[in-house]
Amino acid sequence: MAAGLIAKAIAANRHMPDFHYNLAIVLRAQGKLKEAVAGYQRAIDLKPDYAEAYNNLGNVWKTLGELDSARACFEQALRCKPGNADTHYSLGILCSDLGDRSGAALHFHRCLDHDPDDSRGVSMLLAHLGLAIAPERTPQAQLLNLYDVRSRFWDRESSYFGHVLVAEGLQKHAARTNLDILDIGCGTGLVGAQIRHLAGKLDGVDISLPMLEKARDKEIYDSLDQADFVSFMCAHPDSYDAILGAATLIHFGDLHAVFQAAAKCLRDGGLFVFTLFSNEPGVSIEAGRMGFSVATNDKLAKSGCYTHSANYVERLAAGSEFSIQMLQEVVQEYDQNDNRIPGILVVLRRGGQESTGPGELA
Ligand SMILES: C[S@@+](CC[C@H](N)C(=O)[O-])C[C@H]1O[C@@H](n2cnc3c(N)ncnc32)[C@H](O)[C@@H]1O
Known part of the structure; x- marks a missing residue:
């Protein structure tokens, strides 16, 4: 339904990067990963400094197991929008998955610099990797974020x-x-x-x-x-x-x-x-x-x-x-x-x- 509506909007005006970006989000949610890649790519072609599109595209590449492409997208997202906490978080997770502990530490700390309440739970992940002492409890901002999403399902x-x-x-x-x-x-x-x-x-x-x-x-x-x-x-x-x-x-x-x-x-x-x-x-x-x-x-x-x-x-x-x-x-x-x-x-x-x-x- 949402995909159909956005596709109609695109048919009416093919040059709006946000339309392609939103369609890619819906396609990704439907599990159509290759189509989502194409959607993000079109959004980026129309808006070469589209940090969010690079970030999301990186996440889709990661799900597809294309870790080098994922990393390249996240790094490009940071060039478009330096200091983006979401992208530092994504890169921290990717580095951690690749066993690159110093890369993970660097990006998680940068994420914390831009998200001092720690709504993404980076302090827990630093402790998980043995890179910091664990907080006494889950940061409140992380709890609020987590259960805001989980309440839906x-x-x-x-x-x-x-x-x-x-x-x-x-x-x-x-x-x-x-x-x-x-x-x-x-x-x-x-x-x-x-x-x-x-x-x-x-x-x-x-x-x-x-x-x-x-x-x-x-x-x-x-x-x-x-x-x-x-x-x-x-x-x-x-x-x-x-x-x-x-x-x-x-x-x-x-x-x-x-x-x-x-x-x-x-x-x-x-x-x-x-x-x-x-x-x-x-x-x-x-x-x-x-x-x-x-x-x-x-x-x-x-x-x-x-x-x-x-x-x-x-x-x-x-x-x-x-x-x-x-x-x-x-x-x-x-x-x-x-x-x-x-x-x-x-x-x-x-x-x-x-x-x-x-x-x-x-
Ligand atoms: C995994 S859910 C479990 C919910 C419920 N007990 C159940 O069995 O369905 C954890 C719940 O604990 C809440 N929670 C965690 N720490 C809390 C705290 N310090 N004070 C109040 N609520 C908290 C969260 O907001 C979330 O709703």
């Missing part, structure tokens, strides 16, 4: 199961219904839909407005707040019987502050149920010692995710007010090739004894 995501696992964890360990429940990083409300029947009160908090709007449309939550969930939990002491975090603590390295905030926010005997990605084989010795790191999996690292070890969760729980009710290997997500991404489902209780089976709320 999150409810149709068929390779994600974190919400189902967390609901099962709660169901197994909550001995009664009518619970006051807080869903941290509630996103579009997938968790809420699974556990509403267990809740007297169900509140959600998320940093991303587009995700929250989808949750609001579902009309399952009693209240929804746009906030950082650590600050929210600190500001609501002794308020909930259960706190649920499906695939949300994955955006934190050290979980100390999250555990402290959750302990403060839960009533005595309350449950803290969440999923993490597991530390994969191949993490650095330092990461192994600490118990967490930026994900070694490329796709997870680009999505601002950390991995954690079960050992680390046990240590944190032992040093806090929580007892472990459940610590289980799970798969909350599959990658683009349908490979299992290893994860952990954790159920903690504030106070109380370690459990060998389902426990009861105080």
Whole structure:
């Protein structure tokens, strides 16, 4: 439909570079990569300093496996528009894929110079490559960017199961219904839909407005707040019987502050149920010692995710007010090739004894 309309506009005036550029974007989205190349090329022929067209063309060449052509396009895009953060990001990724660590470092740092809030998550990627210390958590600007896009398809995501696992964890360990429940990083409300029947009160908090709007449309939550969930939990002491975090603590390295905030926010005997990605084989010795790191999996690292070890969760729980009710290997997500991404489902209780089976709320 869009392609047809743009094609008509081109038929009426063949000399508008933007028409060819927009058609190429649509063709690329349809998977017609060769046609997209031709479209970008026509846009560039009409406007030789068209930086965005060079940048996008570089990305299509990359998808086609033509890495030299991709690099040439990105470099040309930078000549047309020096300091373009998008192009430095693309070149950083390309260098990283080619094993050129110094090239990746150079372009990622240039990208950060022009995008100091780090909406593309370059600081996570520098840490992923072992070129910098990891940030304490996913940069807020990156989260906003990431979930702005993901909000459009999150409810149709068929390779994600974190919400189902967390609901099962709660169901197994909550001995009664009518619970006051807080869903941290509630996103579009997938968790809420699974556990509403267990809740007297169900509140959600998320940093991303587009995700929250989808949750609001579902009309399952009693209240929804746009906030950082650590600050929210600190500001609501002794308020909930259960706190649920499906695939949300994955955006934190050290979980100390999250555990402290959750302990403060839960009533005595309350449950803290969440999923993490597991530390994969191949993490650095330092990461192994600490118990967490930026994900070694490329796709997870680009999505601002950390991995954690079960050992680390046990240590944190032992040093806090929580007892472990459940610590289980799970798969909350599959990658683009349908490979299992290893994860952990954790159920903690504030106070109380370690459990060998389902426990009861105080
Ligand atoms: C992978 S999605 C999971 C959403 C939902 N829990 C589910 O299972 O569908 C992670 C969500 O956590 C939110 N998030 C991450 N860090 C956050 C923070 N510090 N404060 C509030 N929301 C956060 C993101 O905006 C996003 O909506």
